[in-house]
Each structure stands twice: as structure tokens, then as C-alpha cells.
Amino acid sequence: xxxxxxxxxxxxxxxxxxxxxxxxxxxxxxxxxxxxxxxxxxxxxxxxxxxxxxxxxxxxxxxxxxxxxxxxxxxxxxxxxxxxxxxxxxxxxxxxxxxxxxxxxxxxxxxxxxxxxxxxxxxxxxxxxxxxxxxxxxxxxxxxxxxxxxxxxxxxxxxxxxxxxxxxxxxxxxxxxxxxxxxxxxxxxxxxx
Numbered sequence: 137x138x139x140x141x142x143x144x145x146x147x148x149x150x151x152x153x154x155x156x157x158x159x160x161x162x163x164x165x166x167x168x169x170x171x172x173x174x175x176x177x178x179x180x181x182x183x184x185x186x187x188x189x190x191x192x193x194x195x196x197x198x199x200x201x202x203x204x205x206x207x208x209x210x211x212x213x214x215x216x217x218x219x220x221x222x223x224x225x226x227x228x229x230x231x232x233x234x235x236x237x238x239x240x241x242x243x244x245x246x247x248x249x250x251x252x253x254x255x256x257x258x259x260x261x262x263x264x265x266x267x268x269x270x271x272x273x274x275x276x277x278x279x280x281x282x283x284x285x286x287x288x289x290x291x292x293x294x295x296x297x298x299x300x301x302x303x304x305x306x307x308x309x310x311x312x313x314x315x316x317x318x319x320x321x322x323x324x325x326x327x328x329x
Contacts, residue, residue, distance in 0.1 A: 145256065170246055170247065171190040172239060176231075177231075182228045184206060185201065186198055186202065191246040192249070192250045197245075205235055208234055211291045211310060215227060215312045252267055285304050286304075292310065
């Protein structure tokens, strides 16, 4: 990793100059990497956020995805009726299945964002200039619409009304609430008879 960033410019020369001037005992390593783990659940244990899918911090997507994970997990756990080891395991598996593809699609975007924001090579600087200065507003808007279309809400709370004009991806309805509505409908039908 150090070799990949030796050419980065700083006010004091390049990063390589700083590496060479620093005593090796005083160097600490912190790795920023992106990882998407295949296993998120085991029994009644579940991973969310960076523990399940580590995105590069430059895109800001890590915090957003952690909150979306929490909402989807809460929705799946709310639907666990009756509570048993198997129903909990099923809910945790459903959470992972619902979130995995959405997260997987964000990895290339996270990598590109990091290159655009922090890239130091000539090509990365040219690409940054083109994207931030010449990219048509229509392309920027299309990407923004795509990025903001997935907005899960807690099923067990009143859903926030849609106030904007952008389309949103519909979320999976709560099985528990649907069952309760069906039971109420059946009770009302029997009472009417």
C-alpha cells in the first residue's frame, strides 16, 4: 500500500519522502479497504453496517447503509411471530437477502468516488476535473435519483408521506401488519353476518 501512494504530493514533498524520513518504529498502519462479507448471520447473531460490508469512507455510504441495515433488520424482527429460534434465524436470513444486492451494487461506486476525491495520478486528476466541471447536470441528476431511490422506513411506525417528485423503490410490506389487517377484516366480516 505504501508503494501505491509514494508519489502523492504533500506540502513537504511526496509521501515517499515522509516515509523515508520517518523512523520505522514510529510508523503505524491503518488499512482502508472495502470488503463485502458473504456471511452476515450465524444462529441468532447478525452483522450490520461496517461489520458486514465495509465501504471506503470517502463516499459517505457506510453510515447511510448502516442505518438502512438497522431499519430493515428491525422490520424483519418485528415480523417474527411466534418467536422461536427458527423464526429468528429466518428473519436474519431475510434481512441479509434483502440488503446484500443493494450493498454489492455500491462497491464500484465507492471505489470510483475514492479515486475521484483522492486520486493523485494525472488520469485521476483529469477525470476529477471532467466529472466536477463538465459532467452534464442531467447525468448528475440521474445518478442522484438512483442513489436516493432506496429509502426504507420502519414498517411498524406510520410511514412518512412522499413529499417530493422523485420515484422511490417500494419496500417490502410487513407480514405481521398484513396478517393483522386480514384478521381484522375477517372478524368484521363475521360480525357483519
